[in-house]
Amino acid sequence: MTINQDIARNVELLGKRSGGLKPRVGIVLGSGLGPLADDVTDATVVPYEDLDGFPTPGVGGHVGRLLLGKVSDTPVAMLHGRAHYYETGRANTMKTPVRTLAALGCETLILTNAAGSLREDVGPGSVMAISDHINLTGVSPLFGESGDGKFVNMVDAYDPALRARLHATADSIGLTLHEGVYAWFCGPHFETPAEIHAVRVLGADAVGMSTAPECILARHAGMKVAAMSIVTNLAAGMGDTGLSHDQTLSVAAVAAGDVRKLLLAFLKDWPA
Ligand code: HPA
Numbered sequence: 001m002t003i004n005q006d007i008a009r010n011v012e013l014l015g016k017r018s019g020g021l022k023p024r025v026g027i028v029l030g031s032g033l034g035p036l037a038d039d040v041t042d043a044t045v046v047p048y049e050d051l052d053g054f055p056t057p058g059v060g061g062h063v064g065r066l067l068l069g070k071v072s073d074t075p076v077a078m079l080h081g082r083a084h085y086y087e088t089g090r091a092n093t094m095k096t097p098v099r100t101l102a103a104l105g106c107e108t109l110i111l112t113n114a115a116g117s118l119r120e121d122v123g124p125g126s127v128m129a130i131s132d133h134i135n136l137t138g139v140s141p142l143f144g145e146s147g148d149g150k151f152v153n154m155v156d157a158y159d160p161a162l163r164a165r166l167h168a169t170a171d172s173i174g175l176t177l178h179e180g181v182y183a184w185f186c187g188p189h190f191e192t193p194a195e196i197h198a199v200r201v202l203g204a205d206a207v208g209m210s211t212a213p214e215c216i217l218a219r220h221a222g223m224k225v226a227a228m229s230i231v232t233n234l235a236a237g238m239g240d241t242g243l244s245h246d247q248t249l250s251v252a253a254v255a256a257g258d259v260r261k262l263l264l265a266f267l268k269d270w271p272a
Helices: 003-018 034-039 095-104 160-172 193-202 212-220 245-266
Strands: 025-029 041-047 065-071 074-080 108-117 127-135 177-184 206-208 224-234
Touching: 003 041, 003 065, 003 095, 025 034, 025 095, 034 065, 034 074, 034 245, 074 095, 095 212, 108 127, 108 212, 108 245, 127 160, 127 212, 127 245, 160 177, 160 224, 160 245, 177 212, 177 224, 206 224, 212 224, 224 245
Parallel strands: 025 074, 025 108, 108 224, 127 177, 177 206
Antiparallel strands: 041 065, 065 074, 108 206, 127 224
């Protein structure tokens, strides 16, 4: 099966199971952000196993199901569970899921993640809108892609108008929304303090192991992207303690409440 056949089959199956729901916004839930799935009303839930080319997420905090339904009356397709580059050594593990969302009709993709902060003033529990990224992995999810469409323009990859709306929404609900540059490290090990020092000099505000490949895939598929990080820790060498995935999950679970409120308000009265 080619990837296009996989996507066509996925679109057909999802259309049948959801009674023809046409999602306008795709949402990817990051580590610890699972509770956001509870905000999808009239949800049709499809396990990734039922879909072609979808990964089996193998990381704690990531399930593996697609929800079709509405958030604040806006039709959405939510990916509850993502796969990461470090799980397979392939950067394109989210290619079919992202393209399936585009083929379903999603014009926008909202990416969420847990990240380490490089800024003392943006501590654990903070929420940060991503303004740009630095890809430190040396790989692309578009390796091997045919056609000239693969030369994706990455200027304003994180849509400035959507970001402005995200800030306006945060203001309207009294939430402090920081903004910064996200550096994509391959993981699964955390960074060394020397690496953190280096990327601070390069202009990064946060670090993490996801999101950038999905942004590249979404831009290639013609979707607009908005992304936000939940800061779960100060980056390596900045705090008193070492880093752990348990900490990522527990802090993200607490801050998930803020992201949840922000998304509910953001998706209300979604522009025509
Ligand atoms: N580094 C990389 N990924 C992360 C971190 C971090 O400090 N925190 C949460 N995800």
